[in-house]
Amino acid sequence: MTASRFRFDTYVVGSANRLAVGAARAVAEAPGAVYNPLFIHGPSGLGKTHLLAAIGSHARQLQPSLQVEYVGFDDFVEQFHASVSAGEMETFRRRWGAVDLLLLDDVQFLTGRRELQGELLRLFNALQGTGKQVVLSSDRPPQEISDVDERLVSRLAGGLIVDIGAPDYETRLAILRAATTERNVQVATDVLETIARLQLPNVRELHGALNRVVAEQSLAGRRVTSGEVWELAGSKGVPPEVEAPRRASDGTSLGGEYASFLSDIASAVAASVEPWKSRLAEAIAYWRGEGFRTGVLERAMQLGAAPDIDALLGTFTAAVEHMRQLERHAVTVDPLLGGNEVFRDPERIDDAEALVDRALAGDTPPPGPDPAFTRQGFESAGSNQLAARAADAVVAEPGARYNPLVIHGPSGTGKTHLLHAVGNALVVSGARRVACAGAQAFIEELVGALQDGSVDRWRARYRGVDALLLDDVHFFAGTERAQEELFHLFNELHGQGRQIVFTSNVAPKDLTGLEDRLRSRLEGGLVVSMQPPERTLREALYRRWLSGWGVTADDELLRYLGERPANTAREVQGTASRLREAAAQANVTLTLGFAMETLEPQRRASLAVPRASGGIDAFLLNEEKIVWDWPDVSGRVIEELR
Amino acid sequence: MSIVNYATREITCKIVYYGAGRSGKTTNLQYIYAQVPPDRKGNMVSLATQTDRTLFFDFLPLDLGTISGFTTRFQLYTVPGQVYYQATRKLVLQGADGVVFVADSQSRQLDENIESMQDLHGNLAEHGIDARTVPLVVQYNKRDLPQELLSTIDELQDVVNFRGVPDFPADALHGPGVFETLRGISEIVLKRLSATQSTPR
Numbered sequence: 001m002t003a004s005r006f007r008f009d010t011y012v013v014g015s016a017n018r019l020a021v022g023a024a025r026a027v028a029e030a031p032g033a034v035y036n037p038l039f040i041h042g043p044s045g046l047g048k049t050h051l052l053a054a055i056g057s058h059a060r061q062l063q064p065s066l067q068v069e070y071v072g073f074d075d076f077v078e079q080f081h082a083s084v085s086a087g088e089m090e091t092f093r094r095r096w097g098a099v100d101l102l103l104l105d106d107v108q109f110l111t112g113r114r115e116l117q118g119e120l121l122r123l124f125n126a127l128q129g130t131g132k133q134v135v136l137s138s139d140r141p142p143q144e145i146s147d148v149d150e151r152l153v154s155r156l157a158g159g160l161i162v163d164i165g166a167p168d169y170e171t172r173l174a175i176l177r178a179a180t181t182e183r184n185v186q187v188a189t190d191v192l193e194t195i196a197r198l199q200l201p202n203v204r205e206l207h208g209a210l211n212r213v214v215a216e217q218s219l220a221g222r223r224v225t226s227g228e229v230w231e232l233a234g235s236k237g238v239p240p241e242v243e244a245p246r247r248a249s250d251g252t253s254l255g256g257e258y259a260s261f262l263s264d265i266a267s268a269v270a271a272s273v274e275p276w277k278s279r280l281a282e283a284i285a286y287w288r289g290e291g292f293r294t295g296v297l298e299r300a301m302q303l304g305a306a307p308d309i310d311a312l313l314g315t316f317t318a319a320v321e322h323m324r325q326l327e328r329h330a331v332t333v334d335p336l337l338g339g340n341e342v343f344r345d346p347e348r349i350d351d352a353e354a355l356v357d358r359a360l361a362g363d364t365p366p367p368g369p370d371p372a373f374t375r376q377g378f379e380s381a382g383s384n385q386l387a388a389r390a391a392d393a394v395v396a397e398p399g400a401r402y403n404p405l406v407i408h409g410p411s412g413t414g415k416t417h418l419l420h421a422v423g424n425a426l427v428v429s430g431a432r433r434v435a436c437a438g439a440q441a442f443i444e445e446l447v448g449a450l451q452d453g454s455v456d457r458w459r460a461r462y463r464g465v466d467a468l469l470l471d472d473v474h475f476f477a478g479t480e481r482a483q484e485e486l487f488h489l490f491n492e493l494h495g496q497g498r499q500i501v502f503t504s505n506v507a508p509k510d511l512t513g514l515e516d517r518l519r520s521r522l523e524g525g526l527v528v529s530m531q532p533p534e535r536t537l538r539e540a541l542y543r544r545w546l547s548g549w550g551v552t553a554d555d556e557l558l559r560y561l562g563e564r565p566a567n568t569a570r571e572v573q574g575t576a577s578r579l580r581e582a583a584a585q586a587n588v589t590l591t592l593g594f595a596m597e598t599l600e601p602q603r604r605a606s607l608a609v610p611r612a613s614g615g616i617d618a619f620l621l622n623e624e625k626i627v628w629d630w631p632d633v634s635g636r637v638i639e640e641l642r
Numbered sequence: 643m644s645i646v647n648y649a650t651r652e653i654t655c656k657i658v659y660y661g662a663g664r665s666g667k668t669t670n671l672q673y674i675y676a677q678v679p680p681d682r683k684g685n686m687v688s689l690a691t692q693t694d695r696t697l698f699f700d701f702l703p704l705d706l707g708t709i710s711g712f713t714t715r716f717q718l719y720t721v722p723g724q725v726y727y728q729a730t731r732k733l734v735l736q737g738a739d740g741v742v743f744v745a746d747s748q749s750r751q752l753d754e755n756i757e758s759m760q761d762l763h764g765n766l767a768e769h770g771i772d773a774r775t776v777p778l779v780v781q782y783n784k785r786d787l788p789q790e791l792l793s794t795i796d797e798l799q800d801v802v803n804f805r806g807v808p809d810f811p812a813d814a815l816h817g818p819g820v821f822e823t824l825r826g827i828s829e830i831v832l833k834r835l836s837a838t839q840s841t842p843r
Contacts, residue, residue: 227683258678268833271833302649
């Protein structure tokens with residue numbers, strides 16, 4: 001994207017960007033020979049992209065054979081991800097390694113993207129090793145891009161770092177003139193001067209103001225006057241001050257008399273307005289220019305007597321500073337909150353704090369544990385005792401003993417129940433936000449957030465929890481972004497001592513398709529398994545459910561039921577439920593006989609009388625393992641006799 | 643109108659140029675207008691007849707920018723001098739913070755000057771304003787004309803400035819005295835700020 005209008009000759013040079021432009025030119029004229037890499041940083045809208053593109057087009061003009069690549073960081077990430085998922089990393093590396101001049105825009109988005117950083121590091125090494133040029137732009141210097149590999153930071157900072165600042169009045173005027181010439185539109189000189197004087201924070205907004213004037217002219221078919229600019233610009237920017245930079249220059253010629261009149265009036269006003277009011281008014285004008293509401297000061301202005309003006313202004317300044325901090329904080333959670341109205345009104349500190357809190361918590365809390373699954377409702381005996389004890393320990397000391405706790409075992413063994421039970425117990429013991437979700441739901445949410453561009457908010461939602469309980473983490477196998485997110489989330493929570501519990505259908509070491517860095521973290525805490533219920537647990541489960549439904553069951557019956565094989569607790573529950581319903585329908589109490597009749601109707605005749613003690617050999621009770629009905633026995637005997 | 647609005651931090655001064663027909667009130671405004679740097683220029687509104695006489699009034703807004711935190715605006719008006727525009731004069735005079743009386747220095751216009759001054763007093767009285775309290779300066783215009791056509795300053799002072807308000811000789815066509823007059827009236831008006839702060843008038 002080296003748009004043809006982004007050239008050096010369309011780039012207006014002022015004192016705030018002279019160094020950057022000089023370096024850019026040097027790089028364009030001799031790629032790889034001087035500053036490598038060249039790192040250009042400065043606030044948004046001041047022409048970093050323009051400069052990058054200008055380097056590209058100029059270099060290409062000088063050496064048409066030069067392989068120049070301009071790429072926005074997002075595009076780069078996109079291509080990187082595409083190559084990874086297509087398994088074409090080598091192609092990706094070859095493609096970018098062959099570039100002679102790489103122009104990478106907006107690298108501040110490197111934050112937290114570890115794999116990408118690794119890839120970039122490799123790419124930079126490859127390019128610089130062969131004398132290829134790299135130019136980067138960012139809204140902040142390399143050292144201030146957070147969560148970036150030290151080695152990469154030192155690479156980024158290894159060449160020349162230049163910054164671009166906001167243009168001064170003369171530069172702004174020159175930019176406007178260049179824009180009108182380029183677009184071949186006629187705008188009166190005084191109108192341009194007035195726009196330049198609006199002190200808009202960046203060039204993009206300056207162009208915006210000019211656009212409105214030009215649009216007004218072409219739509220209304222008339223020349224816009226300087227008096228209308230203020231209105232057209234939508235009261236953006238700072239109103240012209242008396243001490244505007246131009247006054248001195250035109251004060252001598254045309255406006256000489258006017259200027260001296262003005263300065264007399266200024267002293268007359270200053271003499272007539274009480275000093276405190278004047279200070280207040282100046283503070284109001286300043287803070288309004290900075291975009292803050294000044295209600296407090298405006299009300300003070302109307303007081304009859306002078307307030308403690310130093311204290312008032314001091315408090316106000318402190319409040320503004322606090323607001324700025326809050327805003328910075330909020331932006332880290334949800335970038336969309338930047339520029340929110342609330343942060344502009346120092347009287348609404350409470351609202352702003354609430355907003356930040358809400359943002360921290362996320363708009364909607366992450367899904368919590370299902371209250372139906374309680375620890376009391378979880379029968380622990382035999383094969384699941386270890387898991388249950390580990391869960392109890394986690395509840396007793398969240399984040400301290402077993403972190404993470406990974407519970408694995410076949411489906412239906414009660415992992416989900418135990419997970420939610422832990423969640424509920426944590427809530428009871430005072431955890432404010434417990435996220436308890438299935439991995440699939442978690443991944444779904446992430447995809448949804450990616451779709452509507454709210455990943456930051458989604459991430460913040462989970463990073464603000466006191467405990468993270470994820471069910472069925474084996475569903476993360478084969479995912480990319482979800483694993484990356486989980487990895488960062490894990491590190492964040494684990495670092496803060498927040499409890500993490502996972503369940504999985506296989507042990508972490510057997511989880512295929514899970515990145516090693518994630519697997520190793522899963523194994524770093526306690527891994528416990530849950531097995532299909534064995535006899536003791538089955539008996540206990542039957543006792544719990546039947547008695548829970550108010551059905552009395554004697555030991556004999558329970559022993560009989562416990563002997564019946566079952567692969568999952570769910571199966572046990574199903575059998576118990578079946579018996580209860582059958583008994584209720586027949587309107588009889590549940591006895592061993594009734595149970596046997598219901599569960600094994602064919603066997604009733606032969607095994608009607610149970611043995612006195614010790615129970616029946618479980619093998620004999622298993623319908624699947626014993627052939628009860630031999631077809632046509634006599635026929636077969638005769639057959640064999642022949 | 644309130645001269646200082648602390649709520650909006652604005653100072654607005656309405657100054658009316660008063661005087662007989664053809665004494666040079668509009669010329670004063672035009673000269674001022676020509677001196678204003680382009681970026682500070684508002685639109686001068688002039689409703690004139692075909693013979694360039696002020697039919698209704700002239701209006702020149704002067705945006706002085708922010709002074710001591712106050713957005714300061716001067717609004718300069720002229721009244722039509724001709725006798726039969728009595729109602730317009732009275733209307734324009736309403737809410738004036740200061741008045742510049744422009745006298746024609748030509749001796750043959752002496753009576754017109756006197757008549758106009760009386761008219762000013764009468765109109766102020768009708769607005770319930772004591773002419774002795776309203777900020778007022780006098781300008782003796784057309785001092786560039788040949789001496790033999792002019793009344794002396796003393797003569798003019800006797801007939802139109804018997805109260806001894808600040809007065810300024812001027813040549814509105816070429817500029818001398820124009821800004822001195824405006825500065826004179828502005829300073830008196832602004833001096834009254836401290837006395838009348840935030841009291842609506």
